[in-house]
Amino acid sequence: MKKIYLFILFLIINFGGLAIGSWLMGDAISGEWYSNLNKAPWTPPGWVFGFEWTLIMLCFSVYLSFLFSIRHSRVVVFVYAIAVVLNVSWNYLFFNQQLTTFALVNIASLTLVIFYLFITFRDDKLRYLKYLLLPYIIWLCIATSLNTYVVFNN
Numbered sequence: 001m002k003k004i005y006l007f008i009l010f011l012i013i014n015f016g017g018l019a020i021g022s023w024l025m026g027d028a029i030s031g032e033w034y035s036n037l038n039k040a041p042w043t044p045p046g047w048v049f050g051f052e053w054t055l056i057m058l059c060f061s062v063y064l065s066f067l068f069s070i071r072h073s074r075v076v077v078f079v080y081a082i083a084v085v086l087n088v089s090w091n092y093l094f095f096n097q098q099l100t101t102f103a104l105v106n107i108a109s110l111t112l113v114i115f116y117l118f119i120t121f122r123d124d125k126l127r128y129l130k131y132l133l134l135p136y137i138i139w140l141c142i143a144t145s146l147n148t149y150v151v152f153n154n
């Protein structure tokens with residue numbers, strides 16, 4: 001029962017973070033700055049972003065509900081808090097402030113934090129659940145490459 005409550009809590013926090021990030025982004029996607037960017041040829045169509053973030057946050061919430069029920073500690077809370085802040089702030093840095101280099105440092109840091117979760121918490125009970133982080137890791141690698149392309153080609 002505790003895992004269900006944690007799952008619901010993490011769904012609220014994670015999707016709330018996405019909503020805040022979207023709000024901080026404003027209307028930048030339809031704006032002139034983003035429209036005129038030289039984007040990577042492998043930039044996916046817009047609908048992919050909503051689909052992948054939904055999948056990522058569902059998987060991440062399941063993983064976190066098990067992680068927090070097994071290893072609730074200050075370190076785990078701190079690492080998760082850093083991940084949320086980095087995830088939310090990327091939209092603000094990239095789209096709202098157009099600070100693409102700072103956004104690149106931000107997303108690279110987020111990637112390292114999620115890799116840290118993947119590598120560090122791998123005891124017997126989390127051995128297979130850590131693979132729920134793979135959609136997040138894969139997306140962060142793609143997003144980092146997209147951000148890198150923008151930094152070096154604009």
